[in-house]
Amino acid sequence: MSETTVPISAAAAGDFRIAGDLPVARLGYGSMQLPGANAFGPTRDAENARRVLRRAVELGVTLIDTADAYGPEVAETLIGEALSPYPDELVVATKGGFVRGSRGEWIVNGQPEHLRAAVRGSLRRLRMDRIDLYQLHRVDPHVPLADQIGALAELRDEGLILHIGLSEVTVDQLREAERIAPIVTVQNRYNLADRSSEELVRHTAERGIGFIPWFPLATGGLTHPTGPLGAMAQRTGASPSQLALAWLLQHSPNILPIPGTASAAHLEENVLAAELELSAGDVAILDGAA
Secondary structure, three states: OOOOOOOOOHHHHOEEEEOOOEEEEOOOEEOOOOOOHHHEOOOOOHHHHHHHHHHHHHOOOOEEEOOOOOEOOHHHHHHHHHHOOOOOOOEEEEEEOEEEOOOOOEEEOOOHHHHHHHHHHHHHHHOOOOEEEEEEOOOOOOOOHHHHHHHHHHHHHOOOEEEEEEEOOOHHHHHHHHOOOOOOEEEOEOOOOOOOOHHHHHHHHHHOOEEOOEOOOOOHHHHOOOOHHHHHHHHHOOOHHHHHHHHHHHHOOOEOOOOEOOOHHHHHHHHHHHHOOOOHHHHHHHHOOO
16 A cells, blocks of 8 residues: 555544543544564564554544553553654553563553652653553552552643543442542453443443453454454455444444554554444444454
């Protein structure tokens, strides 16, 4: 695809106002694939990564999701290099609460002192004075949730964070966190093949909380030519990935998919899903395909 001739925009997906005051195009971009395998180690091609980030903004993406653990520190650094100074409409959401072991292990750390240091490190790498959306990457089972959310609330009061989000939580954990501070987004694994967070999707929609599904393109065996997604792709001419994203966008108005890629061509293919309108019949087929 030519970067100068593709008339597409993430804005076609419509928008969502995070916390009522941060409007974003509902189809965003996730940076997890920019570092090495399993989001560990340096990027394979830093200039290409920066080019993909800039292309995402050119295509109307206004929500970019990242984390200090991606690399670690690699994705945030690339975003700061590629996009700072940031367009006014761009929301860069990052996460803290994981550290990486020497072999890339994901190690939860929700100690308040770690979260405070993590926020300051993210600000430095992203070249920001304030993070509009900061998400607790995982709830640390060894630290009271009140202490973890309390630390983020203090950072918000200091002006270093505007809004707080959560990642991989239950409805009960969300309710507990909301007793400490307003929670404006939740990021859980959710896709056509894995709908274990369906209750949370409904709960957040009822409360006006944004739901950011990670791993949104996972489709399992549904893409087999005889499967519902494979057959639909052959019939419509859309790719399975585009259909999976279109289903998410139509499933609930608070869903904000953040498909990630290190390829500009794949990025453009994903953004085309913003313009894809599934028929009621196709939605019903995919609703029943899990």
